[in-house]
Amino acid sequence: MNESDINPPLSRRKMLGGIGAAAVAAGLVAGGGGAVSGWTPKPKARPRGTDRPLTIIGWGDDDGAFAGLLNRYTDETGIETKYLEAPSDYPEMVAKYLSYFRSGYDEIDVYLLDDFSVGNFTTAGWLVDLQPAITPEAMEGFAPTVHDLFDLGGYTRLPIYVGATAYYYRTDILEEAGYEGPPATWEELVTMGQDLRERYPDKWPFMPMGSKDSGADALAVQVIWGGGGDPTVANDDGTKIALQAVHDWIHTDGIVPNTITAQGVNEMGPLVQSGEAISWYWYEGAETSYDAEDSAIKDKWAFAPWPAGPGGSFGHLHSWGWSVNAASPMTEQATEFAVWATQSAQIRDFMVDMLRIPPPNADLLADPAVRELIPYVDYLDSNASGLKWRPIDNRSPLEVNNTIGRMLTSVITEEKSVEDAAQWGHDEIAKIIG
Amino acid sequence: MSRRGRPRFKTYWFVYLLILPAVGYRSFWSVWPLIDTVRLSLTDSNFIYGTESFIGLENFRTLVSDPDFRNSVLISVSYTVIIVIGTVILGLCVAQLLAKRVRGRVLGRIAILLPFTIPTVLAGQMWRSLATNTGSPINDILLRLGVIDERIPWLSNAWSARLIVILASLWRFTPFAAILFVAALGSVPKELHEAAQIDGANGWRRFRHITVPVISPTVLVVMMFQAIEALRAFDIIYALTKGGPGTATDVLSYHAYQDMFFYGKSGYGSAQSMVLLVASLAIVGFLSAWLVRRQRKMLM
Numbered sequence: 001m002n003e004s005d006i007n008p009p010l011s012r013r014k015m016l017g018g019i020g021a022a023a024v025a026a027g028l029v030a031g032g033g034g035a036v037s038g039w040t041p042k043p044k045a046r047p048r049g050t051d052r053p054l055t056i057i058g059w060g061d062d063d064g065a066f067a068g069l070l071n072r073y074t075d076e077t078g079i080e081t082k083y084l085e086a087p088s089d090y091p092e093m094v095a096k097y098l099s100y101f102r103s104g105y106d107e108i109d110v111y112l113l114d115d116f117s118v119g120n121f122t123t124a125g126w127l128v129d130l131q132p133a134i135t136p137e138a139m140e141g142f143a144p145t146v147h148d149l150f151d152l153g154g155y156t157r158l159p160i161y162v163g164a165t166a167y168y169y170r171t172d173i174l175e176e177a178g179y180e181g182p183p184a185t186w187e188e189l190v191t192m193g194q195d196l197r198e199r200y201p202d203k204w205p206f207m208p209m210g211s212k213d214s215g216a217d218a219l220a221v222q223v224i225w226g227g228g229g230d231p232t233v234a235n236d237d238g239t240k241i242a243l244q245a246v247h248d249w250i251h252t253d254g255i256v257p258n259t260i261t262a263q264g265v266n267e268m269g270p271l272v273q274s275g276e277a278i279s280w281y282w283y284e285g286a287e288t289s290y291d292a293e294d295s296a297i298k299d300k301w302a303f304a305p306w307p308a309g310p311g312g313s314f315g316h317l318h319s320w321g322w323s324v325n326a327a328s329p330m331t332e333q334a335t336e337f338a339v340w341a342t343q344s345a346q347i348r349d350f351m352v353d354m355l356r357i358p359p360p361n362a363d364l365l366a367d368p369a370v371r372e373l374i375p376y377v378d379y380l381d382s383n384a385s386g387l388k389w390r391p392i393d394n395r396s397p398l399e400v401n402n403t404i405g406r407m408l409t410s411v412i413t414e415e416k417s418v419e420d421a422a423q424w425g426h427d428e429i430a431k432i433i434g
Numbered sequence: 435m436s437r438r439g440r441p442r443f444k445t446y447w448f449v450y451l452l453i454l455p456a457v458g459y460r461s462f463w464s465v466w467p468l469i470d471t472v473r474l475s476l477t478d479s480n481f482i483y484g485t486e487s488f489i490g491l492e493n494f495r496t497l498v499s500d501p502d503f504r505n506s507v508l509i510s511v512s513y514t515v516i517i518v519i520g521t522v523i524l525g526l527c528v529a530q531l532l533a534k535r536v537r538g539r540v541l542g543r544i545a546i547l548l549p550f551t552i553p554t555v556l557a558g559q560m561w562r563s564l565a566t567n568t569g570s571p572i573n574d575i576l577l578r579l580g581v582i583d584e585r586i587p588w589l590s591n592a593w594s595a596r597l598i599v600i601l602a603s604l605w606r607f608t609p610f611a612a613i614l615f616v617a618a619l620g621s622v623p624k625e626l627h628e629a630a631q632i633d634g635a636n637g638w639r640r641f642r643h644i645t646v647p648v649i650s651p652t653v654l655v656v657m658m659f660q661a662i663e664a665l666r667a668f669d670i671i672y673a674l675t676k677g678g679p680g681t682a683t684d685v686l687s688y689h690a691y692q693d694m695f696f697y698g699k700s701g702y703g704s705a706q707s708m709v710l711l712v713a714s715l716a717i718v719g720f721l722s723a724w725l726v727r728r729q730r731k732m733l734m
Contacts, residue, residue, distance in 0.1 A: 091676065095695040102481045102698075120698070124482045259590040261679035396482055399697050406680070413592055413680040424501075 053080040054333055058112030059320075060085045065354040069346060073337060081337075084108065088266065093117075094398065101126040106327040109334035113157055113323045115390060119397035121323070122156045128324040131155035133335045141344065145317055145380075145387075146360045152393040158342040159321035159360040161351050163284035164387045165218060166303040166315055166379055173200065173278050182279065182304045186226070186245060189307045193255030196278055206249065207277035209268050210260025210412075217405030219246070219281070221316055221390050224404070228311025231404045232391045232433065234425035238311055243411045243418045245309065250412060261412055273297065281306070283318070284376045285357040303376075305383050313386045319360070394433050403428045468711075474704035481698030493705035503706065505681055506689040513600070513685060514664040520604045521660045522653060525611025532612060533619045550609035558673025561602035565589055592682035595675050599683050603670055607663060611656045618652035619645070651725055658721040662714050686710050 061067055061083065070081040086093045094117050100108060101121060113121065121127050134155070142150075145162045169182045177199055183189040193205030209215035223246055224231045229238025249256040263271070269289065271277050273296045282303075291298050305313045322338035324331055340346065344361045351357045352370055358377050364370050371377045380387065391400050407425035410416040416424060443450070475493055479486040497503045532543055549557065564572050565588035573585040588594045622645050630640045646653075668687040671677060677684035677692070687710060694703030 091692075091696060095691075098481065098695055098698060120482045124484060124698070257587070257590075259587040262587065262589040262595075262675075396697070402696075409678075409680045413682065415592070415680050415682075 052107070053082040054110070054330060054337060055082045055084065055108050056110040056112070056322075056337070057084040057086050057108050060088055063354055065350045068354070069341060069350045072346070072349070073340065076340075077336075079333060079337075086112070090114075090265075097121070101325070101327070104327045106325070106329055109325055109328040109330050110337055111323045111325060112160070112320055114320050115153070115318055115392050116398040116401055118157045118321070118323055119153055119392050119394070120399075122154055123395045126326055127156035128326050128331050128335060129155055130158055130324065130335060130338060133339050134158070138339065138343070141361055141363060143360055143362045143365055146319075148389060149317075149319060152389055153397075157321040157323045158338050159319040160342060160347065161284070161357045162317060162319045162360045162380075163358050163376070164315045164317050164380055164383075165222065165281050165283055165306075166376075167279060167306045168272075168282050168286065168301060168303045169279035170275075170277075170297065170300055171302050172300040173203070182302075183307045184313075185307050186309045190249070190253045190255060193249075194253060197254060200278065203276055203278050204257050205255040205278050207257065207263075207268075207271060207280045208260060209265065209281065210263040210409075215260075215264045215405075216409045216412075217390070217401040218316060218318075220404045220408035221401070222281075222306060222314050223309065223408075225314035225388065226306065226309030226311055228309070232394075232400065232429055234404070234407060234429055235422040239425075240418050240422050241310060243408060243421060246408060247411050247414075247418065251414070258412065261409060281315075284374075285355060287374075287376075288356050303379065305379075305386060313383075315383065315387050317387050317389045321360075396432050399432045400429055403432065471704045471707055474701050475708045477701045479699075479701035479704070481700055483698075486701070489701075493702050494709075496702070497705055497709065502681065502684070503686075503689065506684050506686045506706075507709075509682075509684060510665060510686040513596075513603075513667065514661055516600055517603050517607065517664040517667075518657050518660045520600070521607050521611045522656055524604060524608045525615050525656060528608060528612040529615030529619055532616050546612065547609045549605050550607075550613075552606070554606060554669040555673045557602060557606045558670040561598060561605075562589070562674050565598045589675060590679055592679060595679055595682050599671065599674055602674060603664070603667065606670065607660060611660065614652050614656055615649065618649035622648045650728055654721055654725045654728065658718060658725075661717045661721070665710060665714050665717070 056066075056070065058066055066083050070083050073079065074081055087096060097111065097113075097117060099105075101124065118127070142159075143162060146159055149159060149162070167182060173196070174182065177196055179192060183192050189206060196203070196205040208219050210219070220242075221231045223242040224239045227238040227240075227242030227245065229236045229240070229242055231239065233239065246256070250258050250260075268277075268280065268282065272280060272282075272290070275296060286301075286303075289295065290301050306315050307313065322341055324334040324338055328334050342360065344359070344364050347359045347361055348364055348370075352359055352364060352373065356374050358374055358380055359365060359370065365377055365380075391397065391404070394400055403425060407421050407428075410421045410424070411418055476488060476490060477486050478489045478492070528546055532539070532546065536542075552560070564570060570585065570588060572588065573582070576582045577585070586594060588598050626644045627640055630644055635643070666687050667685055668691065671683055671685050671688045672691075675683045677688045686706060690703045690706035690710065693699040693706065
């Protein structure tokens with residue numbers, strides 16, 4: 001008797017039989033277990049667009065403002081909604097949205113988009129044209145800046161607010177140093193800045209948001225306009241003056257830290273609260289954090305128009321708004337939501353009362369109560385001529401503005417000279433715009 | 435068995451059938467994306483503009499004249515060389531320590547190997563917290579020790595940001611090298627060291643003439659793995675600097691990602707990925723050939 005008689009090798013037939021028996025047993029256990037537990041297997045095919053909530057994606061919602069808006073929509077219409085929070089990191093948000101749209105993902109119906117991404121996604125044909133859904137009355141209800149926005153960027157987005165950047169400063173520090181007000185020109189910015197830097201070596205006279213999270217492009221366009229240049233041309237004299245000015249503020253005048261290359265939206269809050277910044281630039285809606293009870297700068301700050309360069313004083317307008325996914329099986333409902341959510345009643349509740357952000361609606365902007373609640377509205381009015389939309393009337397605003405920001409960053413980090421950076425910017429933007 | 439000694443298909447068809455699902459699944463998710471990437475690299479595919487026309491090698495020609503791409507290549511190559519050399523040297527040093535029979539050796543091994551268990555993205559985030567401009571523990575320690583007079587903006591300056599990236603990468607990748615070297619060092623015959631010691635050879639000479647030849651295949655394997663790892667480094671860069679400040683740490687993989695997933699330039703991004711793939715294959719090929727040659731020499 002040999003080994004194979006004692007332990008005969010497993011034949012193929014037996015092995016197949018064993019596998020088959022195991023599979024059947026597993027299926028019986030699963031089904032039987034399900035019967036015992038009450039679980040029933042989900043049907044493989046799910047009806048699309050009819051058995052899921054209207055899904056909206058947007059900013060983080062710590063305040064519950066968006067949750068409140070969606071609850072109200074559900075109360076009024078009976079349509080169930082679901083809110084998703086997008087990544088707070090802007091490049092991450094864009095990359096995620098790009099993947100969703102590119103793959104035709106149809107489980108998100110409404111996106112909250114900024115000025116740049118809406119342009120790119122519109123070019124790609126991923127967004128619904130909302131113009132047919134806007135009644136003449138509703139169109140009349142929007143502020144003039146919104147009409148400009150529609151002219152530049154089309155009707156694939158309905159804005160929930162229109163804000164602008166302003167120059168913020170510490171009133172207490174300027175007062176202590178003997179200054180009556182903030183600098184009005186670039187020259188004053190430098191002289192005051194150098195004086196303040198001497199008096200307060202642990203503070204920076206001007207701490208703009210830098211190269212992280214598209215902060216560089218925001219700074220770049222404002223400064224380039226202030227220099228009398230055109231950011232989309234880039235190699236004109238005004239742009240070079242502006243690039244040189246920012247370079248000198250950091251490397252020669254010593255009034256701006258070179259750390260701005262690593263500073264973005266999320267870094268600015270702590271920097272301002274820590275007292276390191278004597279002046280900075282920021283967007284609307286700062287009151288809620290700067291005047292919070294635990295704020296270190298409560299009642300010690302103010303904002304003003306940007307110091308003027310040779311070309312004047314400029315800040316940039318910007319907006320976020322609702323866009324409808326063209327791949328959504330519920331475009332009609334999604335469009336209705338977008339139109340509803342940008343009406344004065346809704347904007348008053350969640351953008352004005354809760355978030356203190358300037359509304360896009362003309363009637364709200366004219367309302368004295370709103371103006372008292374949001375002093376920023378006066379700033380928008382009184383500086384209207386100095387507030388401009390960034391270059392968004394092209395096929396890829398994301399790339400154009402990012403290129404403008406990189407042009408400035410290369411000068412700040414001294415990777416390129418001003419001349420080289422301006423020429424590089426010009427060549428790159430020309431390639432993008434075509 | 436067939437006449438030439440190779441397994442006959444007739445005999446083993448069932449085995450092939452059983453592994454076919456796994457191989458097919460793996461191939462689908464590896465080979466198909468590779469083929470599609472090659473295809474895309476030969477087109478002007480752009481998600482945003484909706485274009486996808488065949489343009490041949492135009493993307494690759496554009497890459498050659500693209501200063502940003504050349505910068506990424508330079509940064510990637512520099513980073514790879516430093517990481518490979520660094521992990522080999524540090525890995526050997528750590529392995530020598532781990533190989534010694536000292537008290538607390540087990541705890542020491544755990545502490546040294548811990549970075550290897552941390553996901554790379556998390557490692558990047560950790561180092562970002564250490565080097566952040568506001569409240570950096572590194573600055574606090576150096577200030578207290580009197581090494582520096584004022585805070586260093588680690589992530590805002592090109593060279594200090596690169597230094598942080600390298601330190602974070604070495605911290606993360608050295609344990610892997612150390613593990614392999616510990617095993618390799620264990621294979622060095624003690625008798626050779628004893629004999630050399632008797633003959634009057636000092637530690638360095640014994641290391642150079644006994645240890646190094648024996649562990650050289652392992653060194654080559656480590657170099658190969660680390661080179662590939664460094665060339666395709668993405669998550670640590672993403673978490674730590676996102677290619678900044680400016681383009682100071684804009685390695686090739688991150689640059690390709692930006693073009694592909696931020697600007698929608700899938701064709702151009704794919705071309706960059708192909709360059710990365712070819713570079714990785716070249717390194718693997720070169721080091722593998724060297725390894726085989728080395729092993730043949732040792733057997734002779």
